[in-house]
Amino acid sequence: MSVGSILGAPTPCAWVDTAVERWRELLVDHANCEKKAASSALALMFAYPEDRRLGLALSRLAREELRHFEQVQKVMAALDVAFTRQKPGRYASGLRTQLRTSDPGRKLDLLLAGALIEARSCERFRLLAPRLQAPLSGLYEQLEQSEARHFELYVDFARAVAPGEWEGRLRALALCEAELATQPDPDFRFHSGPPGPEL
Ligand SMILES: [Fe+2]
Ligand SMILES: [Fe+2]
Numbered sequence: 001m002s003v004g005s006i007l008g009a010p011t012p013c014a015w016v017d018t019a020v021e022r023w024r025e026l027l028v029d030h031a032n033c034e035k036k037a038a039s040s041a042l043a044l045m046f047a048y049p050e051d052r053r054l055g056l057a058l059s060r061l062a063r064e065e066l067r068h069f070e071q072v073q074k075v076m077a078a079l080d081v082a083f084t085r086q087k088p089g090r091y092a093s094g095l096r097t098q099l100r101t102s103d104p105g106r107k108l109d110l111l112l113a114g115a116l117i118e119a120r121s122c123e124r125f126r127l128l129a130p131r132l133q134a135p136l137s138g139l140y141e142q143l144e145q146s147e148a149r150h151f152e153l154y155v156d157f158a159r160a161v162a163p164g165e166w167e168g169r170l171r172a173l174a175l176c177e178a179e180l181a182t183q184p185d186p187d188f189r190f191h192s193g194p195p196g197p198e199l
Contacts, residue, residue, distance in 0.1 A: 002153070003119045003122050003123050003126075003156055004123075004152065006115065006116065006119045006151065006170065006174065007116070007119055007120060007123060007174060007177070007178060008171075008174035008176075008177060008178030008179075009174045009178035009180075009181070009182050010123070010182075011120075011123055011124055011127060011181060011182070012182050012193070012194050013194070014194035014195075015124075015181075015182075015193065016128065016131065018194060018195055019124070020127055020128070020132065022132045022188060023132060023136065023140075024079075024081045025086075025188065026048040026188075026189075026190060027075065027076050027079075027081050027136075028076075028081065028083060028086060029074060029082055029086055029089075029122075029189045030072055030190050031069060031073060031076065031083070031183075032086070033121070033190050033191070034066070034068040034069035034072055035036060035065075035066075035069050036092070037061075037062075037065040037068075037072045037117070037121075037150075038061075038063075038065035038066045038069070039075070040114060040117075041058040041059075041061045041062040041065065041114075042058070042062050044058055044110055044111075044114070045058045045059065045062075047106075047107070047110070048107060056156055057153055057157070060124065061150055061153065064146060064150075068143060068146065071139060071143075072139070075135055075136065075139055075187055077134075078135065079135075082178070086187075086189070087187070088185070089185065089186065089189035089191065089192045090113075090180060090185065090192070091180050091181065091183050091188045091189065091191035092117075092191070093094045093153040094176070094180045095113055095116070095117070095173070095176060095177055095180060096113070098172075098173055098176045099113055099173075104162075107161055108158055108161050108162045108165065108166060108169060109169065109173070110152050111154050111155075111157050111158040111161060112154070112155075112158050112166065112169060112170050112173050114150075114154040115151050115154035115155045115158060115170070115176045116151075116173060116174060117177075118147045118148075118150040118151035118154060119147075119151040120177065120191055121143075121147040121190070121191075122144050122147035122148045122150075122151055124190065124191075125140040125141070125143045125144035125147060126144045128140050129141045129144060148171060155170075158170070180192075180193065181193055182194075183198070183199060184196030184197060184198060184199060185198065186198055
């Protein structure tokens with residue numbers, strides 16, 4: 001499955017143009033995203049301790065996300081980007097409202113949400129890498145490949161958890177994710193829509 005085929009809609013050009021201009025602000029949110037990716041993986045390990053295969057895969061994934069966090073911090077220091085507090089955007093909380101909160105269903109939804117978030121990150125790193133200068137271009141090129149592996153990992157587990165249901169459910173959640181990532185957004189973030197007043 002490719003990134004393009006899993007996402008409900010591509011990132012609008014207006015988001016990419018803004019990101020190229022506002023890359024400093026984006027880096028701060030990006031550092032937060034890497035921490036959040038590690039922490040979501042840990043939360044999933046705590047939720048399903050009996051699934052040893054999932055636990056091991058997520059443990060590795062969480063370590064990788066923390067390494068990404070360290071890489072982003074290093075680049076922020078090199079480019080003299082200060083850490084500023086940002087309130088969370090609407091993306092993660094908006095997506096969370098669509099997820100079932102108990103099983104059966106919760107595990108599949110959490111895995112699919114992970115797949116969609118990783119796929120969107122991968123798509124955006126791919127769009128940004130050629131538009132930015134070193135060291136950001138190189139970092140984003142490398143991260144694009146990691147996030148592609150992560151989205152595949154989440155999709156593979158989702159497929160195994162609910163062979164008959166995962167695809168239809170993915171389509172439904174992808175529609176919601178695409179809306180959050182493409183509709184005008186008052187807060188500019190790594191997973192936001194393009195800047196503009198909310199419709
Ligand atoms: Fe990452
Ligand atoms: Fe990731």
